[in-house]
Each structure stands twice: as structure tokens, then as C-alpha cells.
Amino acid sequence: MRSFSPASSGHVSVAIVGGGFTGAAVAVHLVGGKDIPADASVVIVEPRSELGRGLAYSAIDPAHRVNVPAARMTLFPDIPDDFENYLRGLPSHNDDELIAHDGSPYPRRSVFGDYVSARIQPFLKSGRIGHWRTKVVSISNKAGRYEMIGADGNVLLADIVVLAVSHPPPSLPRVLQPFEKDPKLIGDFTVADAANAIDPADRVLIVGNGLTAADVVASLKRRRHTGHITAVSRRGLRSRGHGPAGQEPFGDFLAERFQSASALLHAVRQRLQEAEDLGMTWHSVVDALRGQGQDIWKNLPVAARRRIARHLRPFWDVHRFRIAPQVEAAVEEAISTGQMDVRAASLSSVTKSAGGYRVMLRPQRSKNIEALDVDAIVVTTGPAHGGILQSQTMLQQLEDAGVLQACPTGLGILVDAQSHPVSTSGESTSSLFIAGPLARGTFGELMGLPQVTEHAIFVASGVGDLIQKDEISRRADYVAAG
Numbered sequence: 001m002r003s004f005s006p007a008s009s010g011h012v013s014v015a016i017v018g019g020g021f022t023g024a025a026v027a028v029h030l031v032g033g034k035d036i037p038a039d040a041s042v043v044i045v046e047p048r049s050e051l052g053r054g055l056a057y058s059a060i061d062p063a064h065r066v067n068v069p070a071a072r073m074t075l076f077p078d079i080p081d082d083f084e085n086y087l088r089g090l091p092s093h094n095d096d097e098l099i100a101h102d103g104s105p106y107p108r109r110s111v112f113g114d115y116v117s118a119r120i121q122p123f124l125k126s127g128r129i130g131h132w133r134t135k136v137v138s139i140s141n142k143a144g145r146y147e148m149i150g151a152d153g154n155v156l157l158a159d160i161v162v163l164a165v166s167h168p169p170p171s172l173p174r175v176l177q178p179f180e181k182d183p184k185l186i187g188d189f190t191v192a193d194a195a196n197a198i199d200p201a202d203r204v205l206i207v208g209n210g211l212t213a214a215d216v217v218a219s220l221k222r223r224r225h226t227g228h229i230t231a232v233s234r235r236g237l238r239s240r241g242h243g244p245a246g247q248e249p250f251g252d253f254l255a256e257r258f259q260s261a262s263a264l265l266h267a268v269r270q271r272l273q274e275a276e277d278l279g280m281t282w283h284s285v286v287d288a289l290r291g292q293g294q295d296i297w298k299n300l301p302v303a304a305r306r307r308i309a310r311h312l313r314p315f316w317d318v319h320r321f322r323i324a325p326q327v328e329a330a331v332e333e334a335i336s337t338g339q340m341d342v343r344a345a346s347l348s349s350v351t352k353s354a355g356g357y358r359v360m361l362r363p364q365r366s367k368n369i370e371a372l373d374v375d376a377i378v379v380t381t382g383p384a385h386g387g388i389l390q391s392q393t394m395l396q397q398l399e400d401a402g403v404l405q406a407c408p409t410g411l412g413i414l415v416d417a418q419s420h421p422v423s424t425s426g427e428s429t430s431s432l433f434i435a436g437p438l439a440r441g442t443f444g445e446l447m448g449l450p451q452v453t454e455h456a457i458f459v460a461s462g463v464g465d466l467i468q469k470d471e472i473s474r475r476a477d478y479v480a481a482g
Contacts, residue, residue, distance in 0.1 A: 012041040014463055015148060015158035017136050017394070019046025020054020021449070022436035023164035024120050025075060025456035026463070027051075031128045033460060036467045043130035043156070045148065050117045051124070051131060055166050055190055057113030062095075063218040065324040066112055067211065068242075069104035073112060073449055075119050077457070086115045100325035102245050132156065139394040140401065146431075148394075160463055163413075163421075164435040164456075167383035168391035173207065175350045176377065184356070184376040195219045198376045202227045205359055205372065208380035209233035209342060214323045216378050217340065218330040229340040230372060232361065236344025237318045241328035243283025250275045250284035253292050257299045261307040264296070286319045290445060297444025302408055305441070309409045317382075321447070345370075350377075388412055388438060403429055407441030415439045419459050430466065435459040 014030065016023045023044050031042055044051055048058065066073060074082045087107060098105050123129040134150035139161070141147075148156045169188045172180060179185045184202075186194050189212055198204060198220065206213045209231050217229060231238065251271035258264040271285045289296070297305065308316075323331070334340035344364035351358050356375040363370060389399040389406055398404040402424040407414040413434050415421050419442075420428040435456055437447050445451050 012043045012130070012156065012158050013467060014040070014042045014160045014162065015146065015156060016042065016044045016162040016164055016435075017139075017148070018054075018164035018166060018436075019044040019048060019051040019131065020164065020166060021052060021057065021116055022054070022452055022456055023162070024052035024116055025453055026162055026164060026435050026460045027129050028075065028120055028123060029457045029460035030463055031123055033457075033464070036464050040467050041130065042128070043132050043158075045132045045134060045136055045150070045156070047133055047135045047151070049133065050113070051120050052116030053110075053113035057109050057116065058192075059109040059113075059190070060192060061195070061215075061219050061222075062108055063222040063327070063330070064109045064215050065106045065326055066109055067322055067324055068106075068449070069102075070107055071104065075116055075453065077450070077453060082119075083112065083115050086118070087111070097326050102242065102325060104245075106324040106326060136394050138397060140397065141403075160431050160433070160466060162433045162435050162459060162463060163395075163438075165392060165395070165438065167437065168388050170208075170379050170381045170383060171387065172379060173347055173381070175347050176207075176379065179350070179352070179357070179377075186376070186378045189216055189219075189378055189380060194378075195223065198225070198378075200225050200227065202375035203356070203373065204229045205357075205374040205377045206231040206380055207233075207347065207377065208382065209236070209238040210317055210380065210382060211239050211321050211323060212380035212382070213378075214239050214327050214331050216380060217334055218327045221330040221334060226339075227375070229334060230343060230374070231340065232343045232345045232347070233314075234344065234346055234364065235314055236342055236364065237314055238331075238342055239318050239321060239323050241325060242322050243281045243287075247280060247284050247287075249288035249291055250278075250280055251288040253289060253296050254299075258296065259301060259304065261300075261304045261312065264300070264304070264308070265312065282319065290320060290448065293445030294443055294451070305409045309411055309441075403432070409441040411441035412438035413441070415442045417442070418462055419443070419455070433459050433463060 016027055023046065027042055027044055070084050070087050071081065074080055076082050087105060095108060098107055100106050120129065124131060132150065134152040136148050137151050138149040139146055146158045146161045148158065172187050176185060180187065183197050186197060200223065204227060206216055206229065213231055220229065253267060268285065272282055275285050345361040348360040348362045348369055353373060356373060357377060359372045359374060361370045361372055389395045389404060395404060404421050405414050405424050413421055415434045416428045419433050419435065419439050420430055421432055421434055422428055436452055439455065440447065443455060
């Protein structure tokens, strides 16, 4: 396999910045689907050695699993059982807990990364897709093309750029910022071996209560952690597991064009009651909302989207993004044995104490402040979406140039209906695309893998149309390395 490296100022037709699942999916569907010219070159810019893993599927902790059954995960929607077939070809003895109590396989997250990496390999070996192993540190428009400077010092020119960048890391709560360098304060649990800083008997405070918090508990339980765990979030909500097998989505949310967040919420509550009367669980209504999510979101005015993102997203997240049964079992065991408690509270102040931290908690709906002594703190509050444009130099540069602006919903980057970014002057940049969750302020439900896949295909189709229209067929000069 040849490794792409620009020869001082190489030129390509399409550069995809970010080689996680989204970037890999865009590339595969672009070169494998559209009838684009054979000499139109496609390069993914990604510092990791393997494409398709990204942050989510680079996880090496065996306790971290995909959150949905393998049957609902695939790189190719027209081959829904592709990942399942890949999984069947693997030695089953590698994972004794693969099959959950519902009879479905929930593989380790790294295994899905293996699958995506395997599916893109043929395109890399043939040279149809190139991989420039670096990080883009600068990007600017030069005479109608994009000039990208990599951390390796090389320069790449591209006609079309797809930004498939990752979420920004969590931001530390203000009261924790003075302890940012402390080894017992883990600000990003997705970093490899982050759990190594926690000793088995440590009293642990988890700030946040979503999917990552559940992963933290599963990791600690796998390590035979015995210390007490306290998980806090403002509302005390936590991610839940999957509903009964075979339960179908329930509720039609498209018959009425909702104009406000309150009207949509009222309709959801009505459907929840109707589902309960029919003996169904809330999962059926949330599944219907998820399936209709993009159309619901498209019909809502921006003001309603903003209100939903600000006030209702925590409730949506804990019901929409469910944890694997194996992870759920670890959390439930910790709670039932008294090792873990979940609290609705916020951090009032934090000070260093002998061997740890004294945390002052302000419980929800209470004026009293309570003290909690812990040895380690893990922050799992989720990506700092509000600071996405400041999270990477190249994004900041594009914002300064007026090419990018934050979405008014607070959910990433403002894009139009074709996923082109909208400039500060209100114009769309047709040769630039935003792929993946950072476009969800416009497209709505773009966090689950099926929706991310569909959006990647949509972007790939748009890029293919642009290539055909402009008859871009220049081939990159590249150097074979290794």
C-alpha cells in the first residue's frame, strides 16, 4: 500500500480533512459510488495510522462497546448485514461477553473500527484513495483552490475540501480549571489509558451522566474497582438501556408542522401516554422521533431549534443514546450494591484536601451546600460544541476569513441544505462541505451512526456532482512511501 505524501505542493481534486468514520465513509462512497473521472484524486488527511476509527472506534478498553446491536451498524445501508457478516468471520473466543441478554451481539468498539478500516483498505491499496498522515495546521483559499499546510511541513492544493473533523474535547468546569494539570483530574476519558490514573480504592467523582460516564463505570468495574463512585449532573439524568426486542417505533410527528418547541414537546407527551396505554415503553416513541428527526428539525424555525438545543437536549440525549446491555449491567450492579450513587447537583467549589479533593455540591432545588471528599475526578460533560471553531487552528483561520460561522443553535457549524458552510456574508461556499455531526444544527439527528452514514453518502453525492460539473480531473503528484 502506498502512503500519500505531497511533493512540496501536490494537487488533488478532493481533500477530506479527518479520517474517522465520517471521513472514511465520504471517501468510500465517493470513489465507490459516483461515476467520477478515474483520474480525479481523493486524499484523506488524518494523523492516525488507520482510517475509519477516529476517536470513537480507536477505543482500546475492552469494556467500551458499540451502543446498538451489530445488525444496525454498517458502512453500506444497502448491505445492512455487512458488519454482522464481518463479525461472524472473527474468532468468537476473543469476546466471551459479545452476546447480550437480548441475544444480539454488541461488539467492542474497536472491532467496528477494524471493520471500517478493512473496508477502506482496497481503495487505499489501489491508490484510489490516498492517506496523508498529518494534521492540517493551516487552510486558506488561493486563487480558487484550497492550500493546506500540514504539521509535517508539506503543502497540498485541493479543488474541493470536505471538513469531517472531530468533536472538540470536553471543557473543564470553571471550578476545576485550577487543577487542570493534576493527574487525578481526568478531563478527557477518551484518551488512551486514562483510567490508569485511578487506583482501585479511589473515591471517584464523575461529572456528567451520559454515555461516557457509563463507559467510565464499566471500565472501573472491569478493573475491579472497589472505591465509591458518585456521578453528578444538573438534572440527575443518566443514559438508559434498550427497550424490549421487537418493539416498533410509535408515533407520527410529521403530520403536523410544529412551529415551537412547546408544541413538539406536547405532542411527544401525548404519544408517550398513548404508547403506555398500549403496553409499549417510551423507547418506541423515541425511536419514532429518531427516525423522523431530520424532517421534524427541518420544519422547525431556528428559534425553536435553539430552545430545544438549550433546554431539551439533555432529556433527548439520555433517552436517544442508549448504552449496551453489558455496560448497563455494570452500571446497574454498581448502583444496586451501593458502590455508586447518581445525584442531581452542580459543583459549587473544589479545593485540594489531603490526598484528594473536597467538592462542595449544590443539590438541585436546594439552597444547602454539601461536602464530598473524593480522590479522583473524571469529567464526562461531552464535547464543547460551543467552542468548535476555536478548537482547531484551521477552523479558527476559516472563521477569521469569514468562511465559517457557528450555527445559531449552538450545535456546530452553520451550513446550508447541501451541507456547504454559510459565510458571515450569508453566501454558501460550494467547494467546501461539512460532513458529520458538526452539520447537525441544520440537519438535526446526526449523532447516531446510521444518520452519520446517510449524511456521508449525501455529501459524497454532492462532491461527485461538483466534480462532474466542473470536470475536475487533475491527478495528484504523490510520493510512494514505505
